[in-house]
Amino acid sequence: MSSILTARGLRLAMGNQTVLDEVDLTVQAGESVAVIGPSGSGKTTLLSCLAGLVEPDSGEVSVAGQPVTSVPKKRRAEIRLSAVGFVYQFGELLPELTVLENVLLPALLAGRPRASARDRATTLLDRLDLAGLADRSAAVLSGGERQRTAVARALINEPALLLADEPTGALDPAYVDSVADLLFSLPVDFGCALVLVTHNTAVARRAKRCLSLSDGTLTEVAC
Ligand SMILES: Nc1ncnc2c1ncn2[C@@H]1O[C@H](COP(=O)(O)OP(=O)(O)OP(=O)(O)O)[C@@H](O)[C@H]1O
Numbered sequence: 001m002s003s004i005l006t007a008r009g010l011r012l013a014m015g016n017q018t019v020l021d022e023v024d025l026t027v028q029a030g031e032s033v034a035v036i037g038p039s040g041s042g043k044t045t046l047l048s049c050l051a052g053l054v055e056p057d058s059g060e061v062s063v064a065g066q067p068v069t070s071v072p073k074k075r076r077a078e079i080r081l082s083a084v085g086f087v088y089q090f091g092e093l094l095p096e097l098t099v100l101e102n103v104l105l106p107a108l109l110a111g112r113p114r115a116s117a118r119d120r121a122t123t124l125l126d127r128l129d130l131a132g133l134a135d136r137s138a139a140v141l142s143g144g145e146r147q148r149t150a151v152a153r154a155l156i157n158e159p160a161l162l163l164a165d166e167p168t169g170a171l172d173p174a175y176v177d178s179v180a181d182l183l184f185s186l187p188v189d190f191g192c193a194l195v196l197v198t199h200n201t202a203v204a205r206r207a208k209r210c211l212s213l214s215d216g217t218l219t220e221v222a223c
Pocket residue numbers: 014015017019037038039040041042043044045046
């Protein structure tokens with residue numbers, strides 16, 4: 001198996017809190033990892049470092065063999081666009097756009113030809129039971145529809161790494177299982193690596209590995 005994500009010796013202080021203290025993490029293609037831990041322990045910050053959104057004080061991150069630390073911001077953005085998909089707690093769609101337009105946007109930003117981007121978006125919308133909603137405004141979607149659209153958008157550029165921050169945190173309990181089913185099927189079906197932050201132990205338990213972030217330290221735990 002090949003490593004999709006490698007983080008070594010990550011250190012980051014925020015104010016007087018050491019949020020990350022020599023954090024190491026390796027995730028293979030097709031593997032799912034849940035990150036749990038107390039509120040404010042730095043889980044979102046860790047994901048931001050892995051995505052190249054936040055530069056750690058020291059340490060290295062590489063995604064699909066490409067360094068995202070100690071490289072210019074523009075390069076980090078290119079790697080993020082091509083190799084990283086992100087799913088947030090509230091979906092974070094653009095409400096002015098339709099479902100299809102939201103899903104297409106990262107592909108168009110990455111310079112993919114419109115026709116092939118549209119084909120892939122249509123396939124993803126079918127796969128995620130969203131075909132009937134393609135032309136609906138993102139502003140009027142239910143929580144579950146919004147999260148499935150966010151997953152389709154995260155997958156449009158065929159990312160090697162999928163990061164999800166509390167993806168089921170804002171959902172009605174009835175939707176939690178179906179969104180979790182979908183997320184955990186992605187490493188199996190698409191071969192991407194999944195790192196998912198959650199407070200929901202039932203969701204965390206579905207990951208292949210469970211890690212706890214506390215006092216800056218990431219440790220393997222039984223979920
Ligand atoms: N931009 C920032 N400037 C200063 N401190 C910050 C900043 N972003 C986060 N922090 C602090 O860093 C710590 C970690 O925050 P983070 O959001 O990563 O925690 P978390 O584990 O994801 O929390 P939660 O489970 O509540 O979402 C917190 O104490 C937070 O207040």
